Amino acid sequence: MTAVLVTGGAGYIGSHTCKALRRAGFDPVAYDNLARGNAEAVQWGVLERGELADGSRLRDALARHRVAAVIHFAALAYVDESNDDPPLYYRNNVGGTAALLGAMREADVGTLVFSSSCAVYGAPKTVPIAEDCAIAPINPYGATKAVCEAMLQQCATAFALNFVAMRYFNAAGADPDGEIGECHEPETHALPRLLDVAAGRAESFAINGDDYPTADGTCERDYVHVTDLAEAHVAALRALLGGAESGAFNLGAGRGASVRVLVETVREVTGRDVAVTVGPRRPGDPPVLVADIARARAKLGWQPRYSDLRTQVAHAWAWQQGAGRHWQRMQARTPA
Numbered sequence: 656m657t658a659v660l661v662t663g664g665a666g667y668i669g670s671h672t673c674k675a676l677r678r679a680g681f682d683p684v685a686y687d688n689l690a691r692g693n694a695e696a697v698q699w700g701v702l703e704r705g706e707l708a709d710g711s712r713l714r715d716a717l718a719r720h721r722v723a724a725v726i727h728f729a730a731l732a733y734v735d736e737s738n739d740d741p742p743l744y745y746r747n748n749v750g751g752t753a754a755l756l757g758a759m760r761e762a763d764v765g766t767l768v769f770s771s772s773c774a775v776y777g778a779p780k781t782v783p784i785a786e787d788c789a790i791a792p793i794n795p796y797g798a799t800k801a802v803c804e805a806m807l808q809q810c811a812t813a814f815a816l817n818f819v820a821m822r823y824f825n826a827a828g829a830d831p832d833g834e835i836g837e838c839h840e841p842e843t844h845a846l847p848r849l850l851d852v853a854a855g856r857a858e859s860f861a862i863n864g865d866d867y868p869t870a871d872g873t874c875e876r877d878y879v880h881v882t883d884l885a886e887a888h889v890a891a892l893r894a895l896l897g898g899a900e901s902g903a904f905n906l907g908a909g910r911g912a913s914v915r916v917l918v919e920t921v922r923e924v925t926g927r928d929v930a931v932t933v934g935p936r937r938p939g940d941p942p943v944l945v946a947d948i949a950r951a952r953a954k955l956g957w958q959p960r961y962s963d964l965r966t967q968v969a970h971a972w973a974w975q976q977g978a979g980r981h982w983q984r985m986q987a988r989t990p991a
């Protein structure tokens with residue numbers, strides 16, 4: 656089996672991608688410091704516990720497992736935290752990616768799938784957003800992703816590197832088999848926080864502004880199922896290993912859902928009451944972010960299978976009511 660190093664493989668999207676890789680006949684090796692991930696999520700390959708910044712540890716893992724390609728998820732990914740502490744984000748996300756690229760060059764591994772983000776686009780004036788939209792991040796988190804993409808371009812001209820940058824919109828949902836799902840502490844994403852309210856673990860969900868120029872006044876986001884993301888990574892990896900050129904791809908459902916629509920869908924799927932409060936707008940939140948996914952469809956043959964909103968909510972709820980409860984209890988006992 657072809658070995659693939661998956662940095663951040665104990666995290667939310669990384670663990671789902673390890674499962675998809677194993678299903679597709681690859682041998683995933685999760686490389687994670689467990690700062691934000693869960694060891695329980697590493698079920699389809701070994702866990703190499705290590706720091707991205709540790710070049711010699713990375714080189715050792717690349718050589719020992721005879722790694723043919725890398726999928727790079729490991730990053731800090733909270734916008735508010737990045738606003739509070741930009742150096743932390745540059746050190747971890749940019750410094751870590753530089754260490755990884757150096758180790759790949761030395762180990763002669765020239766294939767990389769990189770987790771970028773729609774945050775590189777900032778607040779575009781037109782939607783849906785295509786890949787040729789201007790790169791104009793509006794927070795340090797998005798800026799670190801943009802710098803990493805530029806670094807990848809520069810490395811691809813400096814040495815033998817072929818890469819794709821995957822610009823995800825809002826990852827949501829959980830493994831359709833209920834084996835893994837989203838489990839962060841603290842949780843910042845809207846859907847798991849809404850489900851916490853539905854489950855009685857939180858009192859209410861705060862809507863940040865209902866006076867945006869959208870149909871119901873709340874922000875619209877493009878939610879894409881985590882298993883669809885995982886399958887896109889497998890498709891991109893196969894394309895690169897088959898000789899495809901470097902490039903960037905948007906990954907979303909290709910349609911938006913407002914915060915109020917998300918709340919209603921959670922109420923319908925869970926059958927529970929979900930209390931909401933409405934607060935002021937959060938600075939830097941664009942009204943609408945929706946992906947144009949034509950390029951990923953055409954060039955990767957990718958088709959989202961689970962990304963209708965109801966399915967994403969149903970899978971996340973099933974996970975939270977099942978194995979996710981056990982993970983949450985473990986996290987509560989393990990101080991960060």
Ligand SMILES: NC(=O)c1ccc[n+]([C@@H]2O[C@H](COP(=O)([O-])OP(=O)(O)OC[C@H]3O[C@@H](n4cnc5c(N)ncnc54)[C@H](O)[C@@H]3O)[C@@H](O)[C@H]2O)c1
Pocket residue numbers: 662663664665666667668669686687688689690691692693705706707708727728729730731732747751770771772773822823824825826827
């Ligand atoms: N979740 C989303 O909606 C979303 C959207 C756009 C982009 N992304 C990107 O996708 C990637 C994965 O996101 P996620 O939601 O799965 O996050 P996550 O926090 O669940 O996973 C990230 C993993 O990386 C590990 N990690 C972080 N820094 C590390 C370091 N220095 N060394 C080793 N391991 C380290 C963490 O322990 C964690 O397990 C990130 O790069 C994120 O920026 C996520």
